[in-house]
Amino acid sequence: xxxxxxxxxxxxxxxxxxxxxxxxxxxxxxxxxxxxxxxxxxxxxxxxxxxxxxxxxxxxxxxxxxxxxxxxxxxxxxxxxxxxxxxxxxxxxxxxxxxxxxxxxxxxxxxxxxxxxxxxxxxxxxxxxxxxxxxxxxxxxxxxxxxxxxxxxxxxxxxxxxxxxxxxxxxxxxxxxxxxxxxxxxxxxxxxxxxxxxxxxxxxxxxxxxxxxxxxxxxxxxxxxxxxxxxxxxxxxxxxxxxxxxxxxxxxxxxxxxxxxxxxxxxxxxxxxxxxxxxxxxxxxxxxxxxxxxxxxxxxxxxxxxxxxxxxxxxxxxxxxxxxxxxxxxxxxxxxxxxxxxxxxxx
Numbered sequence: 001x002x003x004x005x006x007x008x009x010x011x012x013x014x015x016x017x018x019x020x021x022x023x024x025x026x027x028x029x030x031x032x033x034x035x036x037x038x039x040x041x042x043x044x045x046x047x048x049x050x051x052x053x054x055x056x057x058x059x060x061x062x063x064x065x066x067x068x069x070x071x072x073x074x075x076x077x078x079x080x081x082x083x084x085x086x087x088x089x090x091x092x093x094x095x096x097x098x099x100x101x102x103x104x105x106x107x108x109x110x111x112x113x114x115x116x117x118x119x120x121x122x123x124x125x126x127x128x129x130x131x132x133x134x135x136x137x138x139x140x141x142x143x144x145x146x147x148x149x150x151x152x153x154x155x156x157x158x159x160x161x162x163x164x165x166x167x168x169x170x171x172x173x174x175x176x177x178x179x180x181x182x183x184x185x186x187x188x189x190x191x192x193x194x195x196x197x198x199x200x201x202x203x204x205x206x207x208x209x210x211x212x213x214x215x216x217x218x219x220x221x222x223x224x225x226x227x228x229x230x231x232x233x234x235x236x237x238x239x240x241x242x243x244x245x246x247x248x249x250x251x252x253x254x255x256x257x258x259x260x261x262x263x264x265x266x267x268x269x270x271x272x273x274x275x276x277x278x279x280x281x282x283x284x285x286x287x288x289x290x291x292x293x294x295x296x297x298x299x300x301x302x303x304x305x306x307x308x309x310x311x312x313x314x315x316x317x318x319x320x321x322x323x324x325x326x327x328x329x330x331x332x333x334x335x336x337x338x339x340x341x342x343x344x345x346x347x
Contacts, residue, residue: 023104135151
């Protein structure tokens with residue numbers, strides 16, 4: 001097949017463009033060459049976490065590669081057939097193993113058998129979906145597409161130490177991927193917050209939760225200090241989970257040295273309120289990450305689908321552009337109320 005040429009400096013110029021290209025190259029069998037990888041970042045090129053995604057992708061499909069080395073700003077990737085199976089991959093740092101899972105998941109949900117993945121690295125990292133987001137928000141939507149899974153968190157891993165471990169059992173969509181419209185949240189079902197703060201004083205978690213509860217008007221029954229083990233830290237992740245009839249959204253703020261517990265909580269409260277004040281179904285992060293699996297379903301079924309979201313980030317637009325290079329699908333974006341409507345149709 002013809003080589004797909006991708007400019008890694010286009011749009012927001014980050015690592016998501018590489019991960020999307022890897023995922024879709026495996027799904028379609030189409031090779032790609034990417035230049036100027038992560039050119040939009042202070043340290044361009046392949047870092048450890050990006051190289052881990054490249055090497056793991058190559059292992060499950062027997063790809064031929066050029067440029068797969070640390071700091072490389074160019075990569076050629078020619079996939080072979082995807083092989084379902086049992087795999088273990090570890091990132092020797094706090095690099096996100098949830099992003100690694102999202103890279104491999106699309107190809108394995110189209111494979112011809114069940115796969116079991118054990119992944120090591122960071123499970124709760126800034127600028128990456130935390131494990132609980134995948135478990136509560138992302139995986140249930142893939143289930144509705146027809147791709148079932150089981151996710152387990154064995155050990156939490158925070159930046160900079162890492163050391164987390166997750167297990168994922170991914171089952172192929174036996175009856176094919178079935179796209180669906182996701183334009184409304186449905187009725188509210190429940191909402192709660194939890195603070196994960198291993199190896200930190202319990203007062204940190206209590207202060208964050210108290211401030212968050214006061215800002216959102218939540219009761220004590222909605223605020224939880226999550227059980228953790230000391231060797232999983234130090235770390236600090238404050239999560240708010242909003243359950244609706246048709247979806248679940250998880251928002252996260254991370255505590256860092258020198259930032260007060262109250263500041264962390266106020267940041268999360270502001271993010272939650274922005275979402276609650278809108279009417280669209282998906283928040284900004286899920287709107288970005290939902291595009292790829294939905295596009296695969298539209299492609300495989302030859303049926304159109306759409307979703308609404310509160311915000312479309314530069315990250316999302318870059319993701320749309322890469323997806324359109326691999327798949328015969330058309331994206332159409334239209335303002336709707338205070339948010340956006342994203343429509344996908346077979347090209």
